[in-house]
Amino acid sequence: MDQIILGCVAALVAICFMCLYRAWRGPTVADRMVAIDILGILVVGFCALWAVYTERGFLMDIALAWLLLSFIGTITLAKYLGGQQLDE
Amino acid sequence: MNDYIGLVFIFIGVLFELFGCIGLLRLPDMYNRLQAATKCVTLGTCGIMFGIFLMQGFNEIGVKALVAVPLIFITSPTAAHALARGAHIAGVRLWQKSVCDRYEDDKKHMGKEKPAP
Amino acid sequence: MLRVLYFIVSYIFWLLMTLSLEWDRLAAGAVVCLLTTMIFGKTSIQKHKLLQPQRYCWAAYYVFLLLWECLKANLDVAYRVLHPAMPIHPGIVKVRTSLKSDLARTSLANSITMTPGTLSVDVTDDGYLYIHWINVKTQDVEEASQKIVVVFEKILKRIFE
Numbered sequence: 019m020d021q022i023i024l025g026c027v028a029a030l031v032a033i034c035f036m037c038l039y040r041a042w043r044g045p046t047v048a049d050r051m052v053a054i055d056i057l058g059i060l061v062v063g064f065c066a067l068w069a070v071y072t073e074r075g076f077l078m079d080i081a082l083a084w085l086l087l088s089f090i091g092t093i094t095l096a097k098y099l100g101g102q103q104l105d106e
Numbered sequence: 107m108n109d110y111i112g113l114v115f116i117f118i119g120v121l122f123e124l125f126g127c128i129g130l131l132r133l134p135d136m137y138n139r140l141q142a143a144t145k146c147v148t149l150g151t152c153g154i155m156f157g158i159f160l161m162q163g164f165n166e167i168g169v170k171a172l173v174a175v176p177l178i179f180i181t182s183p184t185a186a187h188a189l190a191r192g193a194h195i196a197g198v199r200l201w202q203k204s205v206c207d208r209y210e211d212d213k214k215h216m217g218k219e220k221p222a223p
Numbered sequence: 224m225l226r227v228l229y230f231i232v233s234y235i236f237w238l239l240m241t242l243s244l245e246w247d248r249l250a251a252g253a254v255v256c257l258l259t260t261m262i263f264g265k266t267s268i269q270k271h272k273l274l275q276p277q278r279y280c281w282a283a284y285y286v287f288l289l290l291w292e293c294l295k296a297n298l299d300v301a302y303r304v305l306h307p308a309m310p311i312h313p314g315i316v317k318v319r320t321s322l323k324s325d326l327a328r329t330s331l332a333n334s335i336t337m338t339p340g341t342l343s344v345d346v347t348d349d350g351y352l353y354i355h356w357i358n359v360k361t362q363d364v365e366e367a368s369q370k371i372v373v374v375f376e377k378i379l380k381r382i383f384e
Binding site: 019022023026029030033036037039040046047048049051052053055056059060062063066067069070073075078079081082085086089092093095096097098099100101 | 109113116117119120123124126127128130131136139140143144147148150151154155158161162166167170171173174177178181182184185186188189191192193195196198
């Protein structure tokens with residue numbers, strides 16, 4: 019059981035590196051932002067699986083906080099990209 | 107029994123995330139990448155969280171995983187929508203083999219096309 | 224009156240997120256929820272709509288429909304991504320919706336993002352949505368609305384209006 023979860027965690031780390039490749043080579047700024055947005059959601063899944071593997075509950079709190087902060091960061095960057103003022 | 111069903115959910119979730127990130131690498135322009143990645147990663151992470159809930163039951167980890175499912179399902183499409191709109195206003199072009207761009211036509215027609223920042 | 228309801232809902236959410244009954248966490252949650260309710264408590268929901276049970280039944284049906292569409296969308300993306308030739312014909316089309324309230328339009332745009340091959344880009348005040356379609360079948364406004372919007376619009380109208 020534990021080995022399968024560890025395999026899933028390893029696969030998620032590989033997927034995160036695929037995402038980082040797109041953030042590195044993205045031709046435009048928007049491509050990099052898409053990659054970082056997706057990376058935020060992937061890290062949430064990674065934190066949750068790692069919490070199950072090590073049986074530490076506080077990693078789940080980190081996952082939830084990361085989810086909300088990544089959403090707010092993406093919205094802010096998208097508004098900035100769209101040329102609007104941030105205090106709107 | 108619940109452990110095995112949860113493992114199946116987690117495995118399917120990781121598989122969908124893999125498809126989404128292959129799409130992120132292969133597809134030609136920003137909008138197609140955003141579309142593939144958002145759909146697959148959202149459902150994949152929801153699958154992982156639901157599988158964790160089935161494995162853990164109603165303890166500290168399981169309940170928080172269940173709370174995360176609707177949060178991901180609401181926030182992820184909203185972020186994708188904001189990114190697509192911001193990128194189009196900032197002047198990111200579609201793929202050159204695209205069929206049509208009614209949004210660009212309407213923006214020119216209304217005469218409110220903004221310069222790229 | 225509605226603000227009390229918002230306070231209760233957000234406090235339940237806080238309890239689920241922290242999942243402990245120590246008094247300092249309960250107090251911090253009460254303060255945060257009170258501030259949130261005071262700042263963001265203005266909405267345009269009519270009170271009598273919250274007391275009609277058939278709306279909740281339609282909402283439950285809508286969640287299952289959305290999950291099924293989402294699964295189809297994922298299989299569609301997997302097919303397009305893994306196919307060696309990548310069969311895509313992307314483009315941005317324009318569709319029309321007859322929904323009026325902001326909440327209903329937000330739900331519609333989010334649902335369109337989760338359905339096979341479509342991603343909502345922008346919405347105008349007079350009820351037009353711009354949608355990025357990965358496999359454009361038609362560029363006509365009415366025909367595209369029939370194909371993309373109408374499935375969800377029927378149910379959303381029963382939930383929100």
